[in-house]
Amino acid sequence: MTYESDIKAQGEEPVAVTLDGRTFDGRDEPRSKKSLYILIALVVLAAIVALYVFLTMGAEEEVADRGAQAPAITVVSPGRTTVEGQIVATGVLAARREAPVGVVGEGGRVVSIPVEAGDWVRQGQVLAVIDRSVQSQQARAAAAQIEVAQADANLAQSNLDRALQLVERGFVSKADVDRLTATRDAAVARVRVAQASLSELQARNARLNIVAPSAGLVLERNVEVGATVSAGSGPLFRLARGGEIEMLAQVGEEQLARLSAGVSAEVTPVGSDKSFTGQVWQVSPTIDTRNRQGTARIALSYDPALRPGGFATARILSGTTTAPLLPESAVLSDSEGSFVYVVDDENKVQRMAVETGMVTSEGVVIESGISGNEKIVLRAGGFLTEGETVNPRSADD
Structure with a gap:
């Protein structure tokens, strides 16, 4: 049996105790323990709340610090633009139409070249003259042969005319008339042969003049005065028709x-x-x-x-x-091809391969790889790495 039970048995009152200005007796002991437990529970709860707040604020500050340290990057969303197609x-x-001009005749020594490279010429204009002293004498001889043949033809015609007058009187036979007629015809034929020979020589002499086949611009002159040329000399001039x-x-x-x-x-x-x-x-x-x-x-x-x-x-x-149009600074390239950097929803840089088209004064046409609605790094892409966190800023801001 305890002391407390002895007191209660004897009918005595509990002894009162004063502590820190407060008075406790036996009847207050259960209530004081309950209050102590509540107080301890509140203190523990307050400590948990304080720890949570501390950890939460620390995480937010860490995120804020990381956001403050992320590089500020200018981004652009190009959309799609209608571009006049160009091929460079x-x-x-x-x-x-180039016209090479060479020797078409027998050739010879060049004695005159009246044109230079860069001159305009008309069709048939003389470009170069080849010596024709020998050919000229041959032409004179052929002309003389025509005169000889013509004289023979005139004589044969006169003999025939006289014979025809004597036939009616019976002094010339029909056979003599036929012979004189054949002589006349042969003489006339010799005249024609001589004329043809002269025409041939004149045509040959004319071909000694190298002329422009059409009007145009002289691009090249590949001959000089005094040179000996022939059909195998190659083009002496080149013209642009x-x-x-x-x-x-x-x-x-x-x-x-x-x-x-x-x-x-x-x-x-x-x-x-x-x-x-x-x-x-x-x-x-x-x-x-x-x-x-x-x-x-x-x-x-x-x-x-x-x-x-x-x-x-x-x-x-x-x-x-119609395609996205990006400034040249936004398009990068390496051994794998052309690409751009795109900033995703978490502000992380992602590499995206693209196929470039024509380059205009306004930028580079992107034929495939992006839709134009992405946030594309405008500049400084060469200093970024894929997956890096950035602080994107619109180029319009």
Whole structure:
């Protein structure tokens, strides 16, 4: 039996105890323990809440710190733009219809060349003269032969006329008339032969003049006075018929399929800032098996700045296309091909392969790989890595 039970048994009152200004007796002990447990529970709960708040605020601060450290990147959403299709090609300038001019006769020594490269000539104009001193004497001899033959023919005709008058009187037989007639005919034939010989010599002499087969521009002069030339000497002159020039633009197989005769083109010679308007007049029907390219022939009007043999760049219109249009700074490339960086919903950079098209003054046409609604890194893509977190900012802001 305890002391408390002894007191209760004896009918005595519990002893009162004063602690920190408060008075406790035996009757207050259960209530004080309950209050202590509640207080401890509240303290533990408050500690848990404080710990949660501390951890939550720390995570938010960490996220904020990471957001503050992420690089600010300018992005753009290009959408889709209707672009006038252009094909950029390079090639050489040449005469559209080149006419090589050489010796068509027996040739000889050149005594005169009245034209220079770059001169305009008319059809039939003399380009060079070959010595014809011997041929001229032969022509004079042939002319004299005509006179001799003509005299013989006149004499034969006179003898025939007299014989015909004597036939009626019976002094000349019919056989004599036939003989004189044959003599006359032979003399007339010899006149014609002599005339034909003279005409042949005159034609040969005329061929000693090298003349322009058509009007045009003299591109090359490959002969000098005093040179001996013949039919095997090769072209002495090269002409551009009518002065017409063309560009032989080399175009890829896929691009060539989009071209047709009649489309316009702008041609810019190398070293010049001046462009010339032309028109595609012929598209090559074949493809070079070595480089998979064909030729688009662009007709151009004459201009002194268009020099055959020179190099030029052409921009050929090829219809319209609707596609995303990006600045050149947004399109990157490496050994795997062209690509752009796209910022996803978590502000992470993702690489996306694209296929580029023509390059215009406004940017690069993206034929495939993106729809145009993405957030695409505009600049500094070369300093980013895939998966990196960034702070995107719109280019319009």
